[in-house]
Amino acid sequence: MRQRLRDPVTGLLFVLPVLVLFLIFRIFPSLGAAGMSLTNWNIGGEWDIIGADNYVRLLDDVNFWLSLRVTLVYSVVYVPLTMLVALGTALLLNQVVFMRGLFRGMLFLPYVTSFVLAGIIWRWIYEFNGLINGLLAKADLGPVAFLEQSGVVLPALAVVAVWKGFGYSMLILLAGLKAIPSSYLEAASIDGASAWQRFRRITLPLLRPAIFFVMVIETISAFQTFDTVYVMTGGGPARATYTLIYGIYDHGFRSFDFGYAATWGMVLFAIVLIVSLVQRRFLDRGNT
Amino acid sequence: MTITTTSRPSVRVEAARAARRRWWRGRWPLAALLALLSVLTVSPFVAMFIVALSPAGRPTVPVRWPESLTLDNITRVLSSSGFVTWTLNSLIYALVSVVIILLTSSMAGYAFAKKRFPGREAMFWTFLATMMVPFQATLIPTFVLVNSLGGVDTFWGLIVPTLANSQAVFLMRQFILGLPDELFDAAKVDGASEWRVYWTIVLPLTKPILATLGVFVFLWHWNDFLWPLVVGQSDATRTLTVGLTTLRTEEMQLSLLMASAAVSVVPCLLVFFLLQRYLVNSIAMTGLK
Numbered sequence: 001m002r003q004r005l006r007d008p009v010t011g012l013l014f015v016l017p018v019l020v021l022f023l024i025f026r027i028f029p030s031l032g033a034a035g036m037s038l039t040n041w042n043i044g045g046e047w048d049i050i051g052a053d054n055y056v057r058l059l060d061d062v063n064f065w066l067s068l069r070v071t072l073v074y075s076v077v078y079v080p081l082t083m084l085v086a087l088g089t090a091l092l093l094n095q096v097v098f099m100r101g102l103f104r105g106m107l108f109l110p111y112v113t114s115f116v117l118a119g120i121i122w123r124w125i126y127e128f129n130g131l132i133n134g135l136l137a138k139a140d141l142g143p144v145a146f147l148e149q150s151g152v153v154l155p156a157l158a159v160v161a162v163w164k165g166f167g168y169s170m171l172i173l174l175a176g177l178k179a180i181p182s183s184y185l186e187a188a189s190i191d192g193a194s195a196w197q198r199f200r201r202i203t204l205p206l207l208r209p210a211i212f213f214v215m216v217i218e219t220i221s222a223f224q225t226f227d228t229v230y231v232m233t234g235g236g237p238a239r240a241t242y243t244l245i246y247g248i249y250d251h252g253f254r255s256f257d258f259g260y261a262a263t264w265g266m267v268l269f270a271i272v273l274i275v276s277l278v279q280r281r282f283l284d285r286g287n288t
Numbered sequence: 289m290t291i292t293t294t295s296r297p298s299v300r301v302e303a304a305r306a307a308r309r310r311w312w313r314g315r316w317p318l319a320a321l322l323a324l325l326s327v328l329t330v331s332p333f334v335a336m337f338i339v340a341l342s343p344a345g346r347p348t349v350p351v352r353w354p355e356s357l358t359l360d361n362i363t364r365v366l367s368s369s370g371f372v373t374w375t376l377n378s379l380i381y382a383l384v385s386v387v388i389i390l391l392t393s394s395m396a397g398y399a400f401a402k403k404r405f406p407g408r409e410a411m412f413w414t415f416l417a418t419m420m421v422p423f424q425a426t427l428i429p430t431f432v433l434v435n436s437l438g439g440v441d442t443f444w445g446l447i448v449p450t451l452a453n454s455q456a457v458f459l460m461r462q463f464i465l466g467l468p469d470e471l472f473d474a475a476k477v478d479g480a481s482e483w484r485v486y487w488t489i490v491l492p493l494t495k496p497i498l499a500t501l502g503v504f505v506f507l508w509h510w511n512d513f514l515w516p517l518v519v520g521q522s523d524a525t526r527t528l529t530v531g532l533t534t535l536r537t538e539e540m541q542l543s544l545l546m547a548s549a550a551v552s553v554v555p556c557l558l559v560f561f562l563l564q565r566y567l568v569n570s571i572a573m574t575g576l577k
Contacts, residue, residue: 007403007404007405008403008404008405008406009405010399010403010482011399011403011404011405011408012399012405013482014395014396014398014399014403014482014486015395015396015399015400015405015411017391017392017395017396018392018393018395018396018415018452018457019396019411021392021448021451021452022414022415022418022452022454024433024452025430025433025448025449025451025452026418026421026426026452026454027414027418028429028433029426029429029430029433030418030421030425030426030429032426032429032432032433033425033426033428033429035429036428036429036432041432045432045436088325089322089325092318092321092322092325093322095315095318096315096318096319096322098319099323102326103322103323103326104568105560105564106326106327106329106330107325107326107329108564108567108568109329109330109333109560110329110332110333112507112556112557112559112560112567113511113553113556114510114511114512114513114529114552114556115511115513116511116513116529116530116532116533117511117529117532117549117552117553119533120532120533120545120549121332121333121335121336121546121549122332124339124542124545124546125332125335131332131335163329163332168571168577171568171571171572172571172572172575174572175571175572175573213575217577220422224422224424226424226513226514227513227514227529230513230517230533231533245424245514248424248425248427248428249427249514249518252427252428252431252518253518258428258432261428262428262429265424265425265426265427265428266425268422268424268425269421269422269425272420272421272422272425273420276420
């Protein structure tokens with residue numbers, strides 16, 4: 001009896017610190033974002049409710065549509081590329097026993113570093129007298145202005161993010177591969193299935209949940225790209241790398257147009273929500 | 289009889305050798321490809337360290353290799369007061385966050401897993417729902433809030449908003465759910481206070497998951513950029529990631545820039561070399577990112 005009375009009180013007390021933190025710094029700002037997007041909040045903290053004006057402005061804003069396109073193009077390059085590299089390396093690690101721990105560690109290494117560091121190293125690698133152009137010059141090629149051409153710069157940034165991040169997806173996929181019973185593959189191979197058939201008909205279908213999980217995670221992270229853009233291009237050249245988050249930062253902390261920046265944030269929220277809901281739906285279908 | 293016993297090991301060795309040779313015949317290209325990809329992946333780091341240890345000038349690895357290596361750049365970076373301040377700020381940001389997040393999330397995780405109290409489910413699902421709201425979407429209101437509380441360019445303004453971590457709470461709750469109730473009940477029958485149960489039973493039992501979470505929280509904060517960028521507006525609270533972006537190649541030698549970058553990555557490398565197996569296993573098991 002005493003136990004039952006004691007439980008609710010201690011339960012609440014133990015949750016209290018986290019509860020307070022969440023209420024103030026997660027839930028309040030989440031609601032605040034929606035509220036602020038309806039105001040013309042500025043640096044002085046003055047604001048009026050201006051209704052849907054920010055959203056109307058957004059729909060009319062060339063830069064908004066441009067940034068949406070930049071983010072989308074970036075994702076379309078980044079997600080398949082990182083999936084391909086992660087799946088390829090995971091398959092190799094699953095096949096090769098020789099020094100597996102060492103290779104896995106080497107491939108995973110960039111993941112523990114920061115995007116800022118990746119940006120700084122790769123800014124130099126892409127430079128005119130950097131690593132790649134140095135090699136190209138030796139072959140009497142180039143130089144290529146990786147970060148100064150609008151057609152090249154997004155793939156160039158995607159490569160940096162792939163390099164920095166694929167280790168994570170690789171480990172998830174590797175765990176998925178290890179969970180496939182080897183008896184399935186052996187049975188198929190006794191029945192005369194070729195390596196490609198075994199991959200296509202057994203490995204790939206059984207790996208689907210892991211592939212899907214990684215794809216959703218990577219899509220969301222593609223939509224949140226900021227650090228490499230800030231370090232390597234500053235949104236340029238000619239806004240060719242002006243991503244959604246860069247737009248939030250630019251409007252919020254360069255123009256101090258907080259109300260409008262919050263409106264950009266709402267778009268990001270909507271996109272991430274849709275991706276998460278799609279994931280939910282697919283996972284539910286997979287379970288039944 | 290004697291013949292069979294003496295020949296058996298050598299037969300086995302022979303068979304193993306043959307198996308290995310068969311394996312290599314089919315798969316040496318795969319091993320070679322894997323080795324190549326691994327070397328390519330770490331080569332930017334190797335290049336960074338070589339340039340960091342090169343004498344001034346613009347050595348262009350791998351076209352022009354430095355003739356000798358020197359620690360000059362590293363010592364110059366370490367004697368610049370700005371760099372040292374940023375490093376200390378990053379350490380404070382990361383370590384304070386680790387301690388507080390481990391404490392608060394294990395307390396909440398314990399309550400969510402083993403206590404019954406009104407609103408428990410609603411609260412827990414609200415926490416989970418906030419995972420779907422990306423931090424960047426609430427960047428502006430969070431900044432305005434911290435600014436109105438006078439937290440811009442202070443350590444509490446830098447640290448406190450990042451302590452509400454739903455991944456941590458979720459992970460702790462899932463782990464503690466798997467522990468048998470008897471462990472906690474026995475202590476309570478003996479008359480231990482709730483705090484004592486938490487301190488002497490919950491914390492020791494959750495050590496493995498706390499260690500994993502601690503490593504991740506450290507890396508998240510050490511590598512964090514956007515929030516420190518907008519809140520840490522002067523050197524007093526600027527973290528290392530933000531400080532590094534203020535260094536420009538136009539104004540400083542490449543070897544110094546790379547030396548700064550190289551020093552900044554040392555804690556990550558330490559974590560990596562000491563705890564790699566831990567990191568790898570926990571990503572595979574929990575999907576923690």
